[in-house]
Amino acid sequence: xxxxxSPEETAFRDEVRAFLTANLPQDVKDxxxxxxxxxxxxxxxxxxxxxxNEQGWLAYQWPKDVGGTGWSPVQxxxxxxxxxxxxxxxxxxxxxxLVAPVIYSFGTPEQKAKYLPRILSGEDYWCQGFSEPGxxxxxxxxxxxxxxxxxxxxxxxxxxxxxxxHAHWANMMFTLVRTDPAVKKQAGISFLLIDMNQxxxxxRPILTLAGDHEVNQVFLEDVIVPxxxxxxxxxxxxxxxxxxxENERGGSCHAPKLGYDLEQVEAMAREQSxxxxxxxxxxxxxxxxxxxxxxGVQSLEMIELKILSEVAKGRPPGPQTSLTKLLASNLRxxxxxxxxxxxxxxxxxxxxxxPLYGDNAPPAVHSKAAQVAAARYLNSRAWTIFGGTNEVxxxxxxxxxxxx
Numbered sequence: 001x002x003x004x005x006s007p008e009e010t011a012f013r014d015e016v017r018a019f020l021t022a023n024l025p026q027d028v029k030d031x032x033x034x035x036x037x038x039x040x041x042x043x044x045x046x047x048x049x050x051x052x053n054e055q056g057w058l059a060y061q062w063p064k065d066v067g068g069t070g071w072s073p074v075q076x077x078x079x080x081x082x083x084x085x086x087x088x089x090x091x092x093x094x095x096x097x098l099v100a101p102v103i104y105s106f107g108t109p110e111q112k113a114k115y116l117p118r119i120l121s122g123e124d125y126w127c128q129g130f131s132e133p134g135x136x137x138x139x140x141x142x143x144x145x146x147x148x149x150x151x152x153x154x155x156x157x158x159x160x161x162x163x164x165x166h167a168h169w170a171n172m173m174f175t176l177v178r179t180d181p182a183v184k185k186q187a188g189i190s191f192l193l194i195d196m197n198q199x200x201x202x203x204r205p206i207l208t209l210a211g212d213h214e215v216n217q218v219f220l221e222d223v224i225v226p227x228x229x230x231x232x233x234x235x236x237x238x239x240x241x242x243x244x245x246e247n248e249r250g251g252s253c254h255a256p257k258l259g260y261d262l263e264q265v266e267a268m269a270r271e272q273s274x275x276x277x278x279x280x281x282x283x284x285x286x287x288x289x290x291x292x293x294x295x296g297v298q299s300l301e302m303i304e305l306k307i308l309s310e311v312a313k314g315r316p317p318g319p320q321t322s323l324t325k326l327l328a329s330n331l332r333x334x335x336x337x338x339x340x341x342x343x344x345x346x347x348x349x350x351x352x353x354x355p356l357y358g359d360n361a362p363p364a365v366h367s368k369a370a371q372v373a374a375a376r377y378l379n380s381r382a383w384t385i386f387g388g389t390n391e392v393x394x395x396x397x398x399x400x401x402x403x404x
Contacts, residue, residue: 067117
């Protein structure tokens with residue numbers, strides 16, 4: 001694996017850097033820095049999405065024939081890394097990176113023509129209906145039922161989904177439902193696209209430990225879904241879910257963002273006293289913790305680059321994505337803990353007013369970084385749960401990578 005950039009790739013990196021310098025709005029950058037939630041808030045995310053869409057770079061992971069850039073895996077990595085280093089917000093992942101690849105890989109021409117442009121324009125904002133009460137890590141045990149009408153034109157869906165990120169903002173939900181309860185549980189699942197703005201759909205907020213409203217419980221009561229809103233054939237939902245989860249776990253490059261956040265922590269440590277007349281950044285124990293985190297980020301980046309190398313050769317990302325998800329989750333929690341620790345008592349403030357950016361934000365004690373630190377630390381507890389828990393990832397790695 002050659003990790004040196006070619007002259008063409010270096011030129012592309014410089015083009016991305018110049019674009020970010022000229023076009024990343026300061027209010028978007030400030031908002032991203034002051035957001036403690038795992039997913040970017042829609043007002044920031046959609047503003048940045050629009051800038052990238054006008055440039056033609058929003059669908060940077062999509063093939064060119066469906067409206068994407070057609071970039072190579074290396075170009076995609078360069079783009080994500082430069083965005084992270086510039087302090088840009090994460091893109092709206094649920095539509096762009098999760099359901100869009102399912103639609104353009106398995107959808108009908110009509111489904112591609114209808115939904116992909118609306119994802120790019122922001123006309124459709126998506127949420128994911130996978131987890132259910134009692135069916136979290138064991139996703140195949142889901143109970144939400146979809147019954148096909150006698151004339152075969154629509155499904156009637158009844159059930160409940162939980163931990164549904166941004167369901168209170170979304171007008172569309174991609175979801176797994178049970179269409180055949182008589183067969184093996186994985187075989188009886190289908191993949192539906194549900195319009196959220198219809199009778200029978202209700203959303204109940206769930207507040208996080210930090211007091212943020214990011215996730216919800218969604219109730220579906222006799223919700224009508226046209227059969228043309230099913231992706232692929234009936235019973236293909238488990239196959240599509242595995243495809244989607246591979247993208248969720250390994251479709252993004254986590255190391256650059258973790259490295260950027262760790263650099264911010266190190267910069268703060270150079271301004272903090274160690275309580276003995278020196279700087280925290282020079283404390284031996286602190287330096288060991290930072291060095292361990294830095295080595296973890298660098299190791300993760302090498303694994304991500306290895307996966308990109310395989311993808312560039314036309315091979316699927318495979319079970320290695322579970323390894324990146326596991327490592328990235330643990331590192332995210334460690335970096336956020338370092339941020340709280342470096343700030344001392346100032347890092348323990350926990351404002352309940354949201355958002356923490358903009359004209360109506362509450363005043364910060366010490367700094368904006370201190371104001372967001374505790375909330376971000378609490379919200380990052382979810383990293384080892386969503387997208388498959390650490391235990392699930394370890395099991396996948398044991399079976400498919402280590403052969404245990």
